Amino acid sequence: MGKDRVAVVGIGxxxxxxxxxxxxxxxxxxxxxxxxxADAEVSWADxxxxxIGKAPDFFEGVMMPELYLADALGASGKPLFRVHTAxxxxxxxxxxxxxxxxxxxxxxxxxxxxxKQSESEAMWALSMPIPFQPPLHAGAGGYFAPHIRSYIRRAxxxxxxxxxxxxKDRTNAxxxxxxxxxxxxITFHSIKDSLMLWDPIRYAETCPSSDGACAxxxxxxxxxxxxxxxxxxxxxxxxxxxxSEPTMSADRDTVLPLGGAQCAAEVYRQAGITDPRxxxxxxxxxxxxxxxxxxxxxxxxxxxxxxxxxxxxxxxTALDGxxxxxxxxxxxxxxxxxxxxxxxFAEAAMQVRGAAGEHQVDGARLAVGHAYGGGSxxxxxxxxxxxxx
Amino acid sequence: xxxxxxxESLRGVEPxxxxxxxxxxxxxxxxxxxxxxxxxxxxxxxILGERCSVCQKVYVPPRGACPTDxxxxxxxxxxxxxxxxxxxxxxxxxxxxxxMEIPYVTANIxxxxxxxxxxxLIQECxxxxxxxxxxxxxxxxxxxxxxxxxxxxxxxxxxxxPDADVDIPGEGVGTGLGSWxxxxxxxxxx
Numbered sequence: 001m002g003k004d005r006v007a008v009v010g011i012g013x014x015x016x017x018x019x020x021x022x023x024x025x026x027x028x029x030x031x032x033x034x035x036x037x038a039d040a041e042v043s044w045a046d047x048x049x050x051x052i053g054k055a056p057d058f059f060e061g062v063m064m065p066e067l068y069l070a071d072a073l074g075a076s077g078k079p080l081f082r083v084h085t086a087x088x089x090x091x092x093x094x095x096x097x098x099x100x101x102x103x104x105x106x107x108x109x110x111x112x113x114x115x116k117q118s119e120s121e122a123m124w125a126l127s128m129p130i131p132f133q134p135p136l137h138a139g140a141g142g143y144f145a146p147h148i149r150s151y152i153r154r155a156x157x158x159x160x161x162x163x164x165x166x167x168k169d170r171t172n173a174x175x176x177x178x179x180x181x182x183x184x185x186i187t188f189h190s191i192k193d194s195l196m197l198w199d200p201i202r203y204a205e206t207c208p209s210s211d212g213a214c215a216x217x218x219x220x221x222x223x224x225x226x227x228x229x230x231x232x233x234x235x236x237x238x239x240x241x242x243x244s245e246p247t248m249s250a251d252r253d254t255v256l257p258l259g260g261a262q263c264a265a266e267v268y269r270q271a272g273i274t275d276p277r278x279x280x281x282x283x284x285x286x287x288x289x290x291x292x293x294x295x296x297x298x299x300x301x302x303x304x305x306x307x308x309x310x311x312x313x314x315x316x317t318a319l320d321g322x323x324x325x326x327x328x329x330x331x332x333x334x335x336x337x338x339x340x341x342x343x344x345f346a347e348a349a350m351q352v353r354g355a356a357g358e359h360q361v362d363g364a365r366l367a368v369g370h371a372y373g374g375g376s377x378x379x380x381x382x383x384x385x386x387x388x389x
Numbered sequence: 390x391x392x393x394x395x396x397e398s399l400r401g402v403e404p405x406x407x408x409x410x411x412x413x414x415x416x417x418x419x420x421x422x423x424x425x426x427x428x429x430x431x432x433x434x435x436i437l438g439e440r441c442s443v444c445q446k447v448y449v450p451p452r453g454a455c456p457t458d459x460x461x462x463x464x465x466x467x468x469x470x471x472x473x474x475x476x477x478x479x480x481x482x483x484x485x486x487x488x489m490e491i492p493y494v495t496a497n498i499x500x501x502x503x504x505x506x507x508x509x510l511i512q513e514c515x516x517x518x519x520x521x522x523x524x525x526x527x528x529x530x531x532x533x534x535x536x537x538x539x540x541x542x543x544x545x546x547x548x549x550x551p552d553a554d555v556d557i558p559g560e561g562v563g564t565g566l567g568s569w570x571x572x573x574x575x576x577x578x579x
Contacts, residue, residue, distance in 0.1 A: 021406045061412050119407065123484035131418040132428055132538040135488040136495045136510060138480040146476030146497050153521055199479035199516075246456035250446040250504035256567035258575055265574035275572060298568055305568040 003102040005388060007224025007234035008349040010040025010217030016180040016334040019118035020211035025065055026072035029114045032213035032339075033073055036110065040217040041232065044074035047217070048106035053083040053093030053113040054338030055373075059120035073112060085242070087140075087286070087373030089113060090214065090341025091380030094369075095240040097218050098382070102237075107220045114213035115336035122209065122337065141198035141206060141289065143375060148291040149200055151255045157294065157309040159200075163191045164312050165290035166205045166332060172319055173329025175358035180210040180334040205290035205332075212336030214343045221388075235349035235384040238366070239270030247375045254376060260299040263379035264370075268301070271366070271383035276301045280383075282324040282351055282361045283368040284344040288331045293317065297325070300370065300381075319359065327351065327359040341371030345382055352386040423453030426465070428537035434529055438503050440464040446504040450539075471526040472500035472545075473553040479516050494519050498545055499555075509539070513546035522552035 012035025014020065020028055029052070037043065050073050057063045066082040073080070083093040090113040097111035122139070129135040137143070151157070170186050173179035186204075194204035219227075224234040243266070245252065245259035252258075264276070273279045285300065287293045294308030302323060303311055311317050317325035326332070328347040331340050348369035350356040356364075365386040372379050420428060423439065427450045430437035439451035439462035446455065447466050455462055477496035480489070494516050497506035511519050513528070525545040535541050566575060 061410075121485055123482075124486040127484065127486065129488070132420065132424070132540075133508075134510060134540050134542075136480075136493075136508060138478075138482060138487070138489075138495070139484065141482065142478050142480050142495060145478035146495075149478070149521065150476045195481065196479070197482045199481065248448075248452065248505060249456040250448065251444070251457055251566070253566035258566045261567035261569060261575050265576075301569040301572065301574060303569075305570060 004104050005221040005224065006098045006101045006237040007219050007221065007227065008216055008237065008384065009219045009223060009227045009232065009234045010036040010042065011215075011346045011350055012036030012039055013178050013214045013343060013346065014212045015178055016210045016212035016336055018180065018208065018210065020116070021118070025060070025062070025114065025116050026069055028116060028211060029069055029112050029213045029215070030072045032114070032215040033110060033112050036215035036217050040219070040227070042108060042217060047074060047078065047108050047110045049079040049100055049109050050075040051081060051083060051093055051097040051100070051109060051111045053089040053342070055086060055089055055115055056084070056125060058125040059122050059337070060116055073110065085373050085378040085380065087288070087337060088341050088371040088378040088380045089373060090339050090343065091345055091369065091371030091382070092242055092341070092378070094216060094218075094342055094345045095242060095380055095382065097216070098237055098240055101218050101220055107223060109218045110215060111218060111342070112213060112215040113339040113342040115338040116211045117209040117336060118211050138198065141201050144289055145198040145201050147254045147376065148289065148295075151291060151295050152200065154255060155294070155306040155309055161294060161309040161312050162200070162202070162205045162290040163188055165287065165293045166191050168318055169287070169290070169326050169330045169332040172327055172359055173333030176328050176333070178334070179329045180208050180212070181329070201289050201291070207288040207331045207335035208333070210334050210336045212334060212339050214339040214346050216342070216346055216349070233353045233355070233386070235352045235386070236388050238383040238385045238389045239267040240382045241266040241270070241380070243379045245377050247377050255295060256299045256305075257376050259377065260296070260372065260379045261301070263381050264300040267381040267383050271385075271389070273383065276368075277303070277323060279366060280323065280368050281364040281366050282327060283370065284326055284328060284330065284347040285368070285370040286331055286341060286344055286372050287326060288335065290332060293325060296370065300368070319361065324361045327356065327361060341373070341380060344371055345369035348382065349384045352384050354386075421453065423451040423462070427451055431539065431541050432535050432537045434532070434535060434541070436468040436470060436500060438466045438468050440466050447502060448505055449500060449503045449507060466502060468503055469501040471524065471548055472498045472503075473555060474511070474519065474521055474523040474525060475499050475506045475555055476521055477511065477519050492516060496525070496545070498525060507539070509542060510544040511546070512544040520552070522555050524548045524550040524553055
């Protein structure tokens with residue numbers, strides 16, 4: 001099936017913080033969108049359509065916020081629609097926007113994702129008592145901790161791996177001015193000594209609760225060529241994939257979900273990647289709890305079963321390793337939930353554009369962005385490159 | 390930013406950044422045919438799962454259909470009140486709306502004869518003694534308090550039996566369903 005090429009010509013994000021009390025939701029999304037437009041050197045009038053994503057409305061308690069945000073996003077008189085796939089939404093929103101260009105429907109699409117966690121009760125929203133069941137649910141950490149424990153047992157991984165991931169990501173975040181957390185005094189021991197919130201997940205191995213938004217301008221090949229000619233290097237989309245799977249299946253492997261592996265296999269097939277560990281220069285993957293780095297390294301084909309933690313221990317995923325992972329500081333350093341997936345996709349694009357500033361990986365030409373959501377049941381990935389596919 | 394001219398009475402008053410407006414939703418929940426069968430069983434102190442006629446997996450609580458094969462789970466299976474801890478979490482985080490006192494141990498427990506774990510509380514045992522493979526049994530509320538809810542099981546407690554092998558889906562083959570082996574994605578091999 002033929003697809004038009006897609007270029008990422010503009011990227012913008014907010015300053016992510018625990019509370020962005022200076023802006024409303026509309027102000028937050030507009031800040032990211034305006035920065036993406038400025039980066040692309042286009043105006044609101046140049047945008048053909050807007051695709052917006054966020055996590056469940058239950059978080060902030062504002063139902064269907066995309067309707068009230070239409071004017072702030074310059075969508076009057078244009079198509080606007082909302083994507084929702086739980087935590088992976090920032091990734092799937094980017095993909096839906098890319099598809100509007102791939103299909104030849106639009107020339108320039110603005111895609112935006114956000115969350116305003118300071119106006120939200122995410123722990124409450126993720127811990128709703130289920131009718132006829134005891135009220136035991138304790139947020140995402142309570143749900144994922146048993147999966148992590150299973151991974152540690154299965155892979156026979158040492159306890160310090162989760163600490164090393166947190167230390168790496170939070171240290172990377174010191175190079176990222178947009179990151180929510182800038183923990184200059186963080187050490188291996190400060191992480192190790194932090195409270196065990198959801199054993200085996202420590203407080204310092206847990207993502208923060210952030211206000212923030214991310215936006216991108218995705219454009220046709222002609223627009224991408226113009227940007228390149230003007231010296232504004234675009235990132236080219238080499239592949240996009242989404243997969244889902246049922247949560248409550250007896251056959252499901254919750255540690256290494258089949259849907260995640262299939263999503264990776266499909267996106268690599270599109271991008272012509274046969275050996276991800278060698279061919280991919282860097283990856284931004286969705287790691288809300290530190291142990292998900294080794295788990296996803298295995299699920300995405302970067303490591304053999306049970307070996308993902310060795311990449312962490314060997315420093316392969318450090319900024320100066322042979323497969324840098326979460327150069328931006330990742331979800332562990334900024335977590336405006338709805339935007340978190342798009343921030344992964346955007347960081348991958350920034351890397352291949354050579355525009356990642358202090359967290360730039362030298363010579364990055366092919367990068368992976370990844371997001372997952374729900375009970376590890378929704379997956380979204382893209383591969384972006386410095387060269388045209 | 391636009392400078393707004395405030396009336397005299399409001400000058401010097403701290404600006405309002407946000408207000409907290411609790412909202413509530415109340416809804417009437419219809420459990421559906423399969424859950425109703427299960428919940429009626431619980432009210433009689435019986436745990437009823439349902440078997441898929443294609444893959445033979447036993448689901449509890451049943452949802453009436455097998456998510457893998459897409460067929461009704463028509464055969465009812467009465468399950469033991471004992472099972473094995475597949476994995477668990479020690480919850481030590483307090484949050485708005487929480488009903489449990491922390492810390493508490495939630496476990497994914499696979500009841501004997503079933504194929505999908507249920508989540509429940511582990512008690513009558515120090516948190517640091519809970520482990521994967523531990524054998525546990527249901528402790529029910531008094532008969533007079535039995536009702537159509539899993540809260541009719543107060544918690545699970547250790548049986549004292551030797552630990553059981555835990556067969557996590559995918560783990561049996563040493564890899565995992567979503568593992569890449571020899572650089573090959575699942576389902577793509579020769």
